[in-house]
Structures are given as C-alpha cells and as structure tokens.
Amino acid sequence: MVKDNGGTPLFVFIPLIVCIISIIFLLDIRRRRNLPIQFNTIHDEPDLVDDELIPDEEEEDLEEDDAGEGSSTAVRVRRVGTKRGEKLRRKEQMRQYREYMEQQRQIRKAQEEIYEEEFRRRKLEESIKRTDEMDKRKREKEKKAKADEKEGLKKQKNEEKDAKKRQARFDKYKEKVKKLVKETxxxxxxxxxxxxxxxxxxxxxxxxxxxxxxxxxxxxxxxxxxxxxxxxxxxxxxxxxxxxxxxxxxxxxxxx
Incomplete structure (x- = not known):
C-alpha cells in the first residue's frame, strides 16, 4: 500500500482529486455555455419590440422551431416569454380598465338613484306643500264664509231692529207730523x-x-x-x- 511521508495512504486523496477535477470541468462547460447566451442576449434585445408584432397563433410554432436550435433556444424562449408577459400585461390593463369602467358605471348608477330619490322627495314635498296650501285656503274660505254669514245675520238683525224702531217711531209721531204739516x-x-x-x-x-x-x-x-x-x-x-x-x-x- 502506497503511503506518503506522513504515513497517510494515497487512495484517501483520490475522491478529493476527482471532485476538484469535476468542478473545474463543470465550470468550464458553464463558461462555454454562458458566452453565446450573453452574446445573443445583447444583440437580440432590440428585437423584442419587433417580436411583439408576431401573432399569438405563431408562438407555438416558434417554440417548436427553437427547440432544435441548440443554445439559441434559451434566447427564443425568453423572447416568446417577453411577448407573453406583454400580452399578460395588456390583459391585466384591460381587466383593470373594465373594473374601472364597472366602478364608474356603479358610481353613476348610485348617483342616478340618489338623484331620482331626491327628485321623488322634492315632488313629494311639493305635493304635500300644495295640499297644505289648498287645505289652508279651504279653511280660510270656510272661515270667511262663516264670518260673512255671521255678519249678514247680524246686519239683518240690525236692519230688522231698525225697521221695528222706525215703525214704532212712525206710529208714534205720524199724527203729530201730519197735523203740523197741514197747518204750516x-x-x-x-x-x-x-x-x-x-x-x-x-x-x-x-x-x-x-x-x-x-x-x-x-x-x-x-x-x-x-x-x-x-x-x-x-x-x-x-x-x-x-x-x-x-x-x-x-x-x-x-x-x-
């Protein structure tokens, strides 16, 4: 069995050496994969605006075509994902807009109900006021009619009283007046x-x-x-x- 100068067997270091070599190999692979992605990402970013013009029904075809293009698949998937995000954003905006319009409609409806209720309330108050005024005029008219009737009866009684008084005076003085007038x-x-x-x-x-x-x-x-x-x-x-x-x-x- 091989040992180092300290007496530790060399096979103990074999797994550690394998791990270090694997890490270096993986880092190299990752570096090689990241370089094209960064390059394509930098040059493909301006195309994101143009990609918005791609119809929705073509997204599945793009995804299928990009599936076999190696490292460019990640870029195309990202571009399609950006368009999908924009679509979702517009969809969310439309949803918010519809919610806003629905809120405005509900507000207008509530305002109209308030206006209608206020209109009915004013009409009811005006109707009650007109009824009260009519009742008041009716009571005043009845009161005046009673006062006129009372005044008429009083006047009639006074006239009857005056007539009786005149007749009594006439009966008392007519002979004296006739005598004096005939003589004079x-x-x-x-x-x-x-x-x-x-x-x-x-x-x-x-x-x-x-x-x-x-x-x-x-x-x-x-x-x-x-x-x-x-x-x-x-x-x-x-x-x-x-x-x-x-x-x-x-x-x-x-x-x-």
Whole structure:
C-alpha cells in the first residue's frame, strides 16, 4: 500500500482529486455555455419590440422551431416569454380598465338613484306643500264664509231692529207730523224737528213714509231735504181756477 511521508495512504486523496477535477470541468462547460447566451442576449434585445408584432397563433410554432436550435433556444424562449408577459400585461390593463369602467358605471348608477330619490322627495314635498296650501285656503274660505254669514245675520238683525224702531217711531209721531204739516203747509224741516223733539233725519223718514202710504201726501213737494210743501189736489184746483180768472197771480197769492 502506497503511503506518503506522513504515513497517510494515497487512495484517501483520490475522491478529493476527482471532485476538484469535476468542478473545474463543470465550470468550464458553464463558461462555454454562458458566452453565446450573453452574446445573443445583447444583440437580440432590440428585437423584442419587433417580436411583439408576431401573432399569438405563431408562438407555438416558434417554440417548436427553437427547440432544435441548440443554445439559441434559451434566447427564443425568453423572447416568446417577453411577448407573453406583454400580452399578460395588456390583459391585466384591460381587466383593470373594465373594473374601472364597472366602478364608474356603479358610481353613476348610485348617483342616478340618489338623484331620482331626491327628485321623488322634492315632488313629494311639493305635493304635500300644495295640499297644505289648498287645505289652508279651504279653511280660510270656510272661515270667511262663516264670518260673512255671521255678519249678514247680524246686519239683518240690525236692519230688522231698525225697521221695528222706525215703525214704532212712525206710529208714534205720524199724527203729530201730519197735523203740523197741514197747518204750516210750507215747512222747514229743521224747525219741524225741533218742535217734535226729533232729529232732522227722523222727520224726513216719517214724511217719506207718509208720502208712500198716505194718499193725502201723494202730491207733496220736496226742496232737497230742507223744505217740505204739503199740497193737496184741492189746492191744485184752487190755484188753477185763480190763475184762469185773473190771468196772473202774485207771489202773495201763490203762497197757499
């Protein structure tokens, strides 16, 4: 058995030597494989933009063609993967865009529902307001009608009361008025009112009733509301005969 100077057998170092040689061999193989990939990657990067123009249906053909091209397979797979990534990116953008549009549609729908609800609320408030105003006007109209009716009844009662009072005064003073008027003929109503202890308006009212009800007063004359002339049909006949006989009449003769 071979031993070194220290007494350790040489076969113990054989596995270590084999491992070192294998590592060196693998590193060399890796170096040789990496050089073409780096070279092709550097020169093929600008083609990634053009590769986007390749239709989607050609991707499988490209992958099959690249499978037998040795070291260029890695580059082609990377280029197809980049296009696939771009496609996925666009797909994700479209998905986000659709989600955004759906969100906007939902927002518009919610806003429209809010506007419609607000519109219905305003219409309801306006309807309630109109109903309240109509009820208010109706109540005011009914209240006014009741007040007018009450006022009319009050006025009617006052008129009836005044009529009774006038009739009672007429019944009380008509004979006195008739006597004084017949005696005086031409009466100043203020003087007549003082004699009777009445107002001028009350005397006028009594004389008006006499002219309307008593045939003896049907030909009497008024001078406004200040002077009253009592004249009968006999007085007219005497005046007419005197005028025919004399042909004229003086002021003194004309005074009855």
């Amino acid at each position: 003929k031409l009466c100043q109503l203020n003087d007549l009112a003082k004699l009777l202890g009445l107002s001028k308006e009350e005397v006028v009212d009594i004389l008006q009733q006499l002219c309307a009800q008593d045939m003896e007063f049907e030909l009497c004359l008024w001078s406004g509301t200040d002077t009253f002339l009592f004249i009968t049909r006999d007085d007219y006949n005497d005046f007419s005969q005197s005028l025919k006989g004399k042909g004229k009449i003086s002021v003194e003769d004309g005074y009855i």
